[in-house]
Amino acid sequence: MSSVSEVTARELFAPLGPTYDRYARLLSFGQDPRWRRFLVSRVPRTAGRVLDVATGTAAVAIELAKGAPGRTVVGLDQSPEMLAAGRARVERAGLADRIELRQGRAESLPFAEGEFDALTFTYLLRYVDDPLATMCELARVVRPGGVVAMLEFDVPRGVWRPLWELYVRVGLPLAGAVVSPAWREVGGFLGPSIRAFHERVSLEQLWRDAGLDAVRARRLSLGGGVVVWGIRP
Numbered sequence: 001m002s003s004v005s006e007v008t009a010r011e012l013f014a015p016l017g018p019t020y021d022r023y024a025r026l027l028s029f030g031q032d033p034r035w036r037r038f039l040v041s042r043v044p045r046t047a048g049r050v051l052d053v054a055t056g057t058a059a060v061a062i063e064l065a066k067g068a069p070g071r072t073v074v075g076l077d078q079s080p081e082m083l084a085a086g087r088a089r090v091e092r093a094g095l096a097d098r099i100e101l102r103q104g105r106a107e108s109l110p111f112a113e114g115e116f117d118a119l120t121f122t123y124l125l126r127y128v129d130d131p132l133a134t135m136c137e138l139a140r141v142v143r144p145g146g147v148v149a150m151l152e153f154d155v156p157r158g159v160w161r162p163l164w165e166l167y168v169r170v171g172l173p174l175a176g177a178v179v180s181p182a183w184r185e186v187g188g189f190l191g192p193s194i195r196a197f198h199e200r201v202s203l204e205q206l207w208r209d210a211g212l213d214a215v216r217a218r219r220l221s222l223g224g225g226v227v228v229w230g231i232r233p
């Protein structure tokens, strides 16, 4: 049987594929691409085969392929609609020979232990039922010494917190509603989802509990985003 979060995430993303890139950038005040570039910069250029999980429309997969000539990337996502938009984007970028997009779930990856030199994932852990089990599964497919790196939204601290609350409670739902009913749903969902996730989970501790070494985090754009990375021992 499907888990609740699988159905919710699938339903949420199914209508977004064709418009995802344009509005994701707009709704993050243009910060999204900058955050992804920092994420990709955590992956050594020598990593020849990289897995990008929750790849969506393949923005990170493309950045990874561009970042190192000859690197091959597998992008995995559970949403066929997001992957369809991703395939078109990979074709347009002329990278179809180096990026393979596959449908699958982060909780049970269809790959052998240690198959990849590095692994990235973006905006994933809020959608899974058991973040620790998922982290362990992600780490499993990375070779010892390989980098695991993720990007997630964060909750700004101090004086920025009330402004963030205003944005996610009022600005984001309104902006989403202007775009389409599907984006209105995302606009209303994001703030509570981000807030609840960070109340429940300490990211760096979660990574250490999953057995990763040398765990580090960098908060970006006044704390609106966070990149965490570490090494598979």
Ligand SMILES: C[S@@+](CC[C@H](N)C(=O)[O-])C[C@H]1O[C@@H](n2cnc3c(N)ncnc32)[C@H](O)[C@@H]1O
Pocket: 009, 010, 013, 024, 053, 054, 055, 056, 057, 058, 059, 060, 076, 077, 078, 079, 082, 104, 105, 106, 107, 121, 122, 123, 124, 127, 128
């Ligand atoms: C907000 S999108 C991010 C897409 C892309 N990483 C980016 O940066 O634009 C989140 C993606 O996670 C995927 N997703 C959510 N839960 C997943 C799971 N359990 N396994 C695989 N993909 C999942 C969704 O289908 C969606 O494409």
